[in-house]
Amino acid sequence: MKYQKWNIGAPLEEDVAALREAGYPYLMALVLAARGVASPETAAEFLDRDRKLTLSPMLMRDMDKAVARIQKAIAGGETIAVFGDYDVDGITSTVLLMDYLKSCGAKCLRYIPRRIEDGYGLSKPAIQSLRDQGATLMITVDCGITGNEEVDFAASLGLDVVVTDHHECKEELPAAVAVVDPHRPDCPYPFKFLAGCGVALKLVLALGGENREDALFARYSALAAIGTVADVMRMEGENRAIVACGLEALPHTDFVGVRALLREAGLEEKPVTSIQIGFVLSPRINAAGRMGAADLAADLLETRDLARAEELARELCELNRERQAVEQAICADAVRQIQALRQEERSALVLASEKWHQGVVGIVASRLSEKYSCPSFMIHLKDGTGRGSCRSYGGFNLFAALESCADLLDGFGGHELAAGFTIPEDNIEDFRTRMNRYVRSVTGGEPPVSSLDVDAAVSSPAELTLEEAEQLERLEPYGAGNPRPVFALLGATAEAVQPVGQGKHLKLRLSKGVSRFDAIFFSVTAEECGIVPGSRVDAAFYLQANTFRGNTTLQLQLVDVRPSLSPSRSEAAAQALVGRLVRGESLTRQELARLKASPSQYQDCWKALTELLRQGKARKERLPFLRSIAARIGGSESFLRAYLALAVFKERGLVSLTREGDWLAMYLMGDPENVTWDDCPYLLRLREKEAT
Incomplete structure (x- = not known):
């Protein structure tokens, strides 16, 4: 049992009935009603996907200044540097903007920080290097909003800076030529949840002008979709339009590196959904940044050479396998540290080691936050300084938490769900104490309880069919605010439980009444599961199609399983x-x-x-x-x-x-x-x- 509490939705029967009478399939009606989409009219509106971005990019504060300075640089033959970030959002943002600038004939330099050597965000050595190479304008993507000192340094060298970012702002903005960030307190842009690549896309649309918006959106929506899903942005408003259109464009995108990665990941000629982006494509792109080779991923997405794309895609997938092995080792070590913590140190997990790979600690923090139901702070130590990555749990605001401990930190940045920071090693104990105290003050001192949100329990198992599962795809794209539907089957019988994948996963056969279902429980061992054949269980699951030897059948992908709380x-x-x-x-x-x-x-x-x-x-x-x-x-x-x-x-x-x-x-x-x-x-x- 992974979650201590299941929050099972209870949609009103009359709402489900009304949706079914309007022609919506049973499972879709169940999900819509559970999420408050109770009438056929609101359902039609919810399922409608915009085919274009309706908000003018010029509504963003400073967008006019950014466009004017960039167009001046292009017209004057200046060298323009694009300064990105090493995660998927940052890499796709960089490639998107570079591709457009090059199409305008601009001289371009690209700089993506090395996670280990450079750390997050702007740095003076990098800025100096770009200036030495002749850059007179630097455009940041997915970073820069907290780089006040670095922007001042660039100005002292004669290097103008345009900041584009989507992270939370500090009280004082950088003194750049333009600062484009929907989170600016004075920015009137109505949609605040764009990813970094979404802001970069808006910049490109502004540069191209209204007449070219549709064509440019068609070209860059696939890249923007990958970055938006990978950065776990709210899947509503413009993000929904970006990802929906990007998913359709992915299989035939002009970016040959994307198509090569699809082939190498086994997704060629298969429907690509937000789930494949989140769990198949994104980890491979992210692996490059985590393992200190973000430029490899950028090279893949930029290249126009098919043979080179195939080679880079293979390298990227190999890097991802290496990342997985490193991640498992760090996770095991972190769990040992957690077991040694006092109870008052478990409201926020603050862990540190010199042995950990700096590029992988962030993803381990995500796993720990989910496993232990609390915010996690993983710190890589080197030469007396710690570089930390932290992940939230239950909507806890990390940015505000780091601000409360700012006097202990050398620096920090990010947003409320994920952030990074640097800290002197000597301050870690005080940071652990204060962060735990802060978390308890925000949560009221209640011990964390891991909870799973389930859309609804399925009262008619016979309705769990492959056809019904395929109809759920109309709810795509999934993401924050529109999660993949989770169903529950209560009071089922586990007829068979079999370890698969060298004992790393479990295959189950579940039954209820006359219905029988194959199920897979990833990354859970038989010992952890605690379920034996004959057990009466409740199962929470996603629905998926499983194709084996040309035969496609319905499979339940288990999210959790527990001894049944409903009596036989x-x-x-x-x-x-x-x-x-x-x-x-x-x-x-x-x-x-x-x-x-x-x-x-x-x-x-x-x-x-x-x-x-x-x-x-x-x-x-x-x-x-x-x-x-x-x-x-x-x-x-x-x-x-x-x-x-x-x-x-x-x-x-x-x-x-x-x-x-x-x-x-x-x-x-x-x-x-x-x-x-x-x-x-x-x-x-x-x-x-x-x-x-």
Whole structure:
């Protein structure tokens, strides 16, 4: 069980029915209704995808200044430097702007920082190098908004700077020729959630003019889509238009490097969705930056030579495999560090090591935040200085958190969900203490609870078909604000559980009623899963088509699986029977015989209970806990006897039981050797009824 809590949506039946009557398939109607899209009219509006960007780029503050300075540089034959970033957003932004400038005949230089040697953002040595090469104008993409000192340095060298960025701004903006960032407090641009490549795209559209907007959007939408999905931007407004159009353009894009990467990743001639961008293309492009070779990815996307593109695509995929191995080693080491932390140091995970690869710590931070349900700060140490990457959890604002500790840092940048920072090694202990204190103050001191948002439980398993799954593609593109739909199948039976992929993954066969489903649970071992054949489970999953040897079938891609919180028919009947006994209702002789238990059976139940409550108190999921007691005592009617035993223990004052929804809060309060069983009213009723 990966998540402690499942938030399962409960769409109104009348909303689902109205959508189905309007022609929407069952699963799509379920998702739309769960997300508040309750009428056919709002559904049609939600599913409509704009084919173009409707907001004028000139609405952005300083866009007019940026266009004027860049056009002057092009007309005057100046050398223009494009300063990017080493992640997917930064690389696609750089390539997008470089391609346009070159198409205008501009002399261009490209600079993408090396993650390890240069760190994040602008740097004075890089700026000096660009000026030495003859640059008189530098345009930043996906960076620069916090580079006040570096922009001043560039100006001192006679190098003008145009900043384009999408990250959060500090109080004072850089003194550049133009600062284009929708997050500027004085920027009237209505849509604030563009990625860096989205801002770069807007700059290109402004430079090209209204008459060329459609053509330029068609050329660059694929690159902008990759960067937007990779940077986990909100999938609404203009981002939805960028990604929807970009997905359609990807298979036949003019950028041969993109097509080569699609081939090398096994996506050629296959439908490409936001899921493939996020989990197949982006990691490969990102691997270059993480492993200190961002220019390799930029070379791939820029090249017009097909043979060179094929070669670079292979190198990129090999780098990604290397990154995966390094990531696994760092993650294992980080988990060991976490186990040594005190409880008060686990509200925010602040971890550091000289052994870690600086380029990979960010992705490990993401995994740790998900695993431990809290913000994570991973720091690579070298020569007394730490370079950190941090990731949020549950909407926690990292940028504000770093600002609260700014006096301990040499610098920081990013946004509320992901950020980077530098810190003197001697300040790390104080940073850990203060960051944990800050997180507790923001969250109210409540321990973090990992939660999974599920759109809806599927009440009709027969509706889980390949055709229904294919119809869900109309909800694309997925992303923040429009996540991939997650469904739940409650009270299913795990008929088979089989390790696959050298034991790294699990293949399951699930059934409910007459329906049978193949399922795959990635990156989970049989031991971690804790599910055995015959277990009654709840499964949360994505739906996907699985093609094997030319045959395409429906597969459930599990997000989580847990012991079922819904009772089986026999369990529900057992609970009802005990309830009737407790309330003093009449029982048949057959029912009395089922309820009758010997004192030794109560002793067995007490032993099982105390073993499961090692600390004398616990909060457990109710039905799985009862099943655990039943499994320990064994025999026929074990669940019934476990349920009755808890009722008797509570009445005799041996335990305190408080039901909280699907959970039981329990405390051991007495010793059964000091209890007189004959006085229990439930057992007295059994004897009385048996005698009549």
